[in-house]
Amino acid sequence: MKTDNHFKNLAEIPLKREWSFSDKTIKHTAYITHGIYTYPAKFIPQLAAKIILEHSKENDIVLDPFMGSGTTVIEAMVNNRMAIGTDINEIAVLLAKVKSTPIDYNLLVDGYSNLISDLQYKLNIGFQKEIEMAQHHIKLPDRVDYWFKPLIKNRLIVILHNILKIEHIDVKDFFLIVFAQILKSCSIWLQKSVKPIRDLNKKEIDPLDKFEWQAKRILKKINDFNRIIPPQTDIEKYRIVKNSDARYLFCGNEKAMLIVTSPPYVTSYEYADLHQLPSLWFGFLEELSTFRKKFIGSSFRERSKIELKSKMAENIVFELGNHKKSREVENYFADMLESFIEMKRVLKKGGKAAIVIGNTKLKGVEILNAEVFKEQFENIGFKTHDIIHREIHSKMLPSTRDPKNGKFTKVSNDKKSLVYPTEYILIMEKE
Ligand SMILES: C[S@@+](CC[C@H](N)C(=O)[O-])C[C@H]1O[C@@H](n2cnc3c(N)ncnc32)[C@H](O)[C@@H]1O
Known part of the structure; x- marks a missing residue:
C-alpha cells in the first residue's frame, strides 16, 4: 500500500478530515488574542496546536x-513550550509581541482612561497646538497623504503622538497595535479589498471613535490571554520574538525541536503592500521598493545565485519561459531553500519542520510549491515523516463547482457542491 509520503503527485493524497477543522467557527479561531488584528494569510491556531502537540514535548x-x-x-506558549518567532516585517513583530504578552488588566484600563480623556480634550480644544507639537515629533513620509485625507491625518497624528508618550512599554505597544488596526478604516483604502486600491468616495469615520471601540475590544482579549498566561510571568524566559530574516535565524545551532510555519508565497501582487499603512506611520517604510525587497516572494528581490536543488523547481522555471515571473519564481525557490538550510542548522537531530503550504498557478503554469519544498528538504538532509493534505475550511473561501462542467462558480446554498481549496502540511524530519 502507498503511504502518504510516497505519492509523486501530492494532490492524490487523500484529504484528512481531522485536519480541516470544519467545525471551528470564528469564535474558536479568534480565541484569546488570536483575533485582535487582521493579518493576511494567518493559519488557524487549532492547526498550529495540533502539530505542536503531536511533534513536541513540554519545554x-x-x-x-x-x-x-x-x-x-x-x-x-499555551501548550507549555518555549517559543521563538521571527519575521522580516516589523509590524508582525510588534503584533506578535503584544498578542503574546500578558499585561495587568487594571494597568491597561487606567492607561485607556487616561489616554482617551486626554485625547478628547486635545482633539477639540487644544487641537491646533497639538497638531503642531505632534508634527514636530513625528515625521511622516509623503506617501501618507496618498492614503489619508488631511483632517483625518491630523487627528491620527495627535493620537499617535500621545500614545508614544506612554512610559510603560507594554501598554504603549498595546495602543500602537490598536492604532495600527484602525488605519485601514480611517484611510481611503477600499475597505473590502486586501490589495492597495483607493476609494475616493469612502465614507469618513472619526479616528477617535474607532480607536476607542477597538481598544475596548482588544482589552478584553488581553484579559482572556491573562487567564492562561498570568501577568506575573517573566515572559522573556518563555518567548522570544525578533525582527529577522528567515535565512539568518535568531537561534543557536541544534536548539529547536520543532518548526511550525507557513511561508510567504510568490503571488501576482506585492504581499508587502498589505502592511504599508502601519509601516508608514511607524517609520518602517520610507521607500516602497526598498520595503518590498525584504519580503520573500516579492518581484523586487535581488537575484539569488544558488542552485535550486529541485528538478521540479527547474522544470517550473523552464515552463514559465522568458517571462519576468520565471525569474521571480526562481528567486523564490532559491530564497526558500536558503531558509530550509537555516532551519536545518537550528533543529536538533530528529527534530521536525512542519511547513504549511498550498500550490498556486501563475501565467497558466502550476507552481507546485509543496512538491518542490519536499524535494529541496530531502536533498539537504531531511526525510519525509508525513504529508497531510487538508481542506481549508474558511468561511471566507468556499466556492461551488458546477455539477455539469466541474468549473468553479459563485457560492450557492447547496452544501453538497461546496468545494474548498486544499493545502499540505509537510512534516520533514532532520536526519
Ligand atoms: C503566510 S505569512 C505567515 C502567517 C502566520 N503563520 C500567521 O499565522 O500569522 C508569511 C510571513 O512571512 C514573512 N516573511 C516574508 N519574507 C520574509 C523573510 N525574508 N524572513 C522572514 N519572514 C519573512 C511575511 O512578513 C509574513 O509575515
Missing part, C-alpha cells in the same frame, strides 16, 4: 521563522 523549543501575527508563538 521543547518551538520556532516559527515566518511568524506573521504570532499564531505558532502563542500556541506554543
Whole structure:
C-alpha cells in the first residue's frame, strides 16, 4: 500500500478530515488574542496546536521563522513550550509581541482612561497646538497623504503622538497595535479589498471613535490571554520574538525541536503592500521598493545565485519561459531553500519542520510549491515523516463547482457542491 509520503503527485493524497477543522467557527479561531488584528494569510491556531502537540514535548523549543501575527508563538506558549518567532516585517513583530504578552488588566484600563480623556480634550480644544507639537515629533513620509485625507491625518497624528508618550512599554505597544488596526478604516483604502486600491468616495469615520471601540475590544482579549498566561510571568524566559530574516535565524545551532510555519508565497501582487499603512506611520517604510525587497516572494528581490536543488523547481522555471515571473519564481525557490538550510542548522537531530503550504498557478503554469519544498528538504538532509493534505475550511473561501462542467462558480446554498481549496502540511524530519 502507498503511504502518504510516497505519492509523486501530492494532490492524490487523500484529504484528512481531522485536519480541516470544519467545525471551528470564528469564535474558536479568534480565541484569546488570536483575533485582535487582521493579518493576511494567518493559519488557524487549532492547526498550529495540533502539530505542536503531536511533534513536541513540554519545554521543547518551538520556532516559527515566518511568524506573521504570532499564531505558532502563542500556541506554543499555551501548550507549555518555549517559543521563538521571527519575521522580516516589523509590524508582525510588534503584533506578535503584544498578542503574546500578558499585561495587568487594571494597568491597561487606567492607561485607556487616561489616554482617551486626554485625547478628547486635545482633539477639540487644544487641537491646533497639538497638531503642531505632534508634527514636530513625528515625521511622516509623503506617501501618507496618498492614503489619508488631511483632517483625518491630523487627528491620527495627535493620537499617535500621545500614545508614544506612554512610559510603560507594554501598554504603549498595546495602543500602537490598536492604532495600527484602525488605519485601514480611517484611510481611503477600499475597505473590502486586501490589495492597495483607493476609494475616493469612502465614507469618513472619526479616528477617535474607532480607536476607542477597538481598544475596548482588544482589552478584553488581553484579559482572556491573562487567564492562561498570568501577568506575573517573566515572559522573556518563555518567548522570544525578533525582527529577522528567515535565512539568518535568531537561534543557536541544534536548539529547536520543532518548526511550525507557513511561508510567504510568490503571488501576482506585492504581499508587502498589505502592511504599508502601519509601516508608514511607524517609520518602517520610507521607500516602497526598498520595503518590498525584504519580503520573500516579492518581484523586487535581488537575484539569488544558488542552485535550486529541485528538478521540479527547474522544470517550473523552464515552463514559465522568458517571462519576468520565471525569474521571480526562481528567486523564490532559491530564497526558500536558503531558509530550509537555516532551519536545518537550528533543529536538533530528529527534530521536525512542519511547513504549511498550498500550490498556486501563475501565467497558466502550476507552481507546485509543496512538491518542490519536499524535494529541496530531502536533498539537504531531511526525510519525509508525513504529508497531510487538508481542506481549508474558511468561511471566507468556499466556492461551488458546477455539477455539469466541474468549473468553479459563485457560492450557492447547496452544501453538497461546496468545494474548498486544499493545502499540505509537510512534516520533514532532520536526519
Ligand atoms: C503566510 S505569512 C505567515 C502567517 C502566520 N503563520 C500567521 O499565522 O500569522 C508569511 C510571513 O512571512 C514573512 N516573511 C516574508 N519574507 C520574509 C523573510 N525574508 N524572513 C522572514 N519572514 C519573512 C511575511 O512578513 C509574513 O509575515
